[in-house]
Amino acid sequence: MVEELDEGFWAVQVANEATKTFGDTHVICGGWSPSGSFHIGNAREIITGYAIHHQLLLQNSKSKLTFVIDDFDSFDRIPKTLKNFKDKLRPYLGKSIHMIPDPYGEEESYAANFTKTFVDAMEDWGLDIDIKSAYEMYQDGKYDKYLKTYLEKKDEVQKIMEEIAGNQLDSFVNVVCPNCGNLRTTVLLSFENDVMEFVCESKNQFKGCGYKGTTKIKDHHWKLKWRLDWPARQNFLKVTVEPAGKDHSVAGGSIDTSLEIHRRIFNSPPPIMPRYGFITMNGKKLSGSKGTGIPAKDLRKLLNPECYFFLVFKNGLRKDVEFNYRSLDYARLVDQFVMARRYLNGYEYPGTERQLEKLKLAVRLALNDDHVSVIPPDIGIAELLLVYQSSLRNVALTIEKFRKMGKITAEDSIDELKERLMQAEYWLDNYAPTSMKFEILETPPEIAKQYWTDEIKQYWIECLHSIQPDMSPEDITLVIRSKAKEMDLPIRSIYQAFYVLLLGKPAGPNASQLILTLGKDYILSSISKIE
């Protein structure tokens, strides 16, 4: 039964296909251009790759996770997030990002600065990745023989482009001007034997230097056009699986031409290239410049990265994944992650078997092998924040309360709960809907007067005096109600007065809990402050 369900899970399907095609040694690859901060939206590529990588390891295959940093790319536009450095950066348009100075002055180059955001995040996420620099690979001559092969089989290459993409390439390379370093301004005049003749002239926003000259393959002042670069590096890195975003997966796009080049130029089976969707908020792709794509290295403040993997894994590969952390979706996701982890450890939950089994596969794959047996306490985010806030944000007190409620059992992991609570607090303060928030007021609000008649005041003073610190919340509720009946006051008006005094609004979390947490003296002193 479980075997059958496995088949339907995309990570398992891709892993199986990979094993069938390439045996049991794999290189899973990804890539990204460090032209801006690495954020949780562009992390889908590496997360997708990690799913397949981890699945292969669980199936006892050998697998390596590789990631190419495209630091040889040209600087095509100034990102919105760097508009403060507009004037400083403008002269570098069209040049390779590895040779542009870091605008922040922290790292060796523009590319190095943003590469760091990737490296730091992956370390924090606990992913072991072999990181490659495209620039270095060009300098090491890794691409040389591929350029030569393309030139030798020029007609066949152009035939593929014609057939698949609909038009031929006007050249196979972009020359990087040896004089000014620009690769958008060079025009290739001729390419014979080993020698590229070119001229560097201004083109739109890209300023050329006017240099005219020649360069040879071994000088490495050139870069393959993307459609030729991709299959080449997949070939020398021995890539077996490389996920690609749906922006690549247009009919006749770079995926299709890559696959054909593997087959017809390299005469080898092409890597498996699964296509994945984006991560969205309200249907819009997460974006660094719009602020929705939070930096990947900061994710843990908000969410356990494993929970984020879980989100991606449980969704269909090609579907866009909605991650609206500025809504209650956050609580839904974290709660489901907790549920799945508990289910993984044998606890029962309602739902169809298929659904639960799928979540189980997703969560198993998302968790670091060392974390599989950790059992999170079964407490939802809403409840957690409610008790936390009514405990004046005291962690120890919050946990103590849950313990008294019997919500923490012996095998539960308190560390997990503490970490989750800190993340939930970060969410509460930065992203949560205001309905989730409340704060105990130090002084009574203006409107309290309207609620606090002399009768109510007298009621609460008497009521609080008869409450003892060792009473249970249920006992306190009983006192509140019987006293109200005795004095013939409507329950509603009593509670409203209570909440307005302490929170500034006429409703709130369980009053008895609040009284126990704050202590009756705190409330009595608040009452005395009402004008």
Add this chain to the structure above:
RNA sequence: GGGCGUGUAGCUCAGCUUGGUAGAGCAACGGACUCUUAAUCCGUCGGUCGAGGGUUCAAAUCCCUUCACGCUCACCA
């Protein structure tokens, strides 16, 4: 125009690959206590599975057609 995805309960979605009685969470309603409060528990309500056709003993699921919505489409990577 091409590619991909989505359309299932009031809301958020699972289920479709491999056809076999339509499934959760939240919301709503009722109860567990003579509880008009945002933590508990139990129960109830709730769906012509976008529409039409085909295959089949049997279709949310497979095939075709169609409608609506979303994303995406640089000699950028």
